[in-house]
Amino acid sequence: MSPVADGGGLPAAYLRTGSSSFTDFVAEHEPHLIPSRRGLPPGATIDAPHGTTIVTVTFDGGVLMAGDRRATMGNIIANRDMEKVFATDEFSVVGIAGTAGLAIELVRLFQVELEHYEKIEGTLMSLEGKANRLASMIRGNLGMAMQGLSVVPVFAGYDHQHGLGRIFSYDVTGGCYEEHDHHSVGSGSLFARGAMKKLYRPDMTSDEAVRVAVEALWDAADDDSATGGPDVGRRIWPTVALVTADGARFIPDDTVAPVVDAIITHRHGNAGGRRDGADA
């Protein structure tokens, strides 16, 4: 089925007054394009690449999100330079853990959802509105999640109304929870969370937040085989995105590399990253 009747005019559904939601429009008009509408045969399970650890942390004036670059399939490294943190619109980012293929498709749909709303309504959706839209997409994926294909995102954005960066986490049933200060999802998240608890300070600068996030990913990679540490040989660094009142942007690799180098130096002969004296 072609998405647009070629040679014909716009299908009647396009001209119908409806909601400003792209997902609702697609679900009604081209349901096969909705990622969560594809069921697996009952009882079947498949191996598919899984994305691993995402960390997110607030700082003075915004919020930061970073992710390692590894995807695994069982004991195999399926991909070593996968992107798992994405700009969803001008003022928000999403990071994903779980079944990579589904998660990326979901992000793609979510990006169009936000832009579609913005164009139809002529205004940006509120940050909580975006967080809720993402929750409903995750909820729609519950059937797949029960067959092992779960997607667990973490969402962060700049809230213009309150003038600060905010973090939202999700569970597989679509529950949406606001997190304070910092959060992490994915297989290495327990270790990353532990690290962030010790490293986080209120009112950090964005540079300090980059260091905290990259170091938390380091700790996740240290103890979780599915999380990839910075790959110095291939020069593959974590993806790091910042959201402030000016918008979302990615930190270029040549800014992340020195942060990684500083951590490597600090951890030399101090594998756990112990802080003594002045850095405590």
Place this chain on the structure above:
Amino acid sequence: MTAGMPFYVSPEQLMKDRADFARKGIARGRSVVVLGYDHGIAFVAENPSRSLHKIGEIYDRIAFAAVGKYNEFENLRVAGVRYADLRGYSYDRSDVTARGLANAYAQTLGTVFTQESKPYEVEIVVAEVGQDSEADQIYRLTYDGSVADERGLVAMGGASDQIEERLTEQWRPGLTLAQALQLAVAGLAHDPSGGPDRNLGADSLEVAVLDRTRSRRTFRRINGDILGSLLSDEDPTDDVPPVDHDSPRQAASNPQTQRHGDEPTPDAD
């Protein structure tokens, strides 16, 4: 008993009546001018409303402008956004073109014109900004589904013929944005019945551009002080200031390939 037409009406007469009806509806409204400038395509509408737009963003490099009945062209605009977003989602963002959308609109307008109880009282422009002004595309569609591929400048609405005639004499490729906007406003302000020109300030105008210097989403509304400076003769401003913070991602549909400045990994084996 009285279902159907009581008297015979020739197809010619029927089409003429419909066309007259649509033209009258369109002529009642205020005009819109779409014109090329050095860095893109500018859209200028006489429209005192801040919220009921005549100009809208369709996709990364495509915009829409319309005159006529608001509910009808708004319906078409929304359909265009749905068409573009669904196509870009199914294929890639670069596969969404103004030509494809103009064809779809033409079919729709043509079908409504011949088959529905009344034609749409609208005239629309679908424009796509290219890498340079040679590659810019401006399509004008009328109520009966006719499409024209226009070069440089289009006027639609009330006195569009006179406006277009006046402006075509003065328009040339490579105008700055300020020159293009001043030209368009002079055209809109001119009274076709010979009276003095009206005074159209920034408050009574809706202005937007497709700015080819921007990455990904090139559509940008221009209002307030920036519009005032661009329209002023004394002010040296001749283009919108570049945005220091552009789209955080590149124009790819696949999230894996849309991070800015992401070079291929040097050694991926």
